Amino acid sequence: MNSEFLIITILVGLGTWLLRFLPTRFMRGTGDPNAPLSRFLSATGPAAIAALYIGAIIPMIAPQFQAIAPLVLGSGAVVAIYFWRHDVSLATLGGAIVYGLVFAIV
Structure with missing residues (x-):
């Protein structure tokens, strides 16, 4: 197996896990929609959709x-x-x- 592929896979998996774990760890009970972490997480959905869209249209x-x-x-x-x-x-x-x-x- 290619070592670069393995390293990228591990880093992407770690990043995904952190995006799911950190909000539950640090935002317990706050619920403040204006907190920096809350604003960051609310922007990740549209950013992911935009990235998928660009990745899909480039070959077209x-x-x-x-x-x-x-x-x-x-x-x-x-x-x-x-x-x-x-x-x-x-x-x-x-x-x-x-x-x-x-x-x-x-």
Whole structure:
């Protein structure tokens, strides 16, 4: 087994464990939403979603518009529906439908 892969796996596992353990250890009974740790943890969800999104779209990026049309229009639909209705589930569903329709047409 590659030693670099093993080291990265252990570090990622340790980081994940710490993100789950530290809040339960240090925030017992506080419940203060303005505490620095609380604000940090509330930002990790959107940061993780953004990282997954970027990781998923990088292989799809191409210079031809026909190749990226489903990605651009589906992502645009997600943003537009979210700002219109302020509903994450509806925006996700709408973006998936637009992506599928554009993919089928192009």
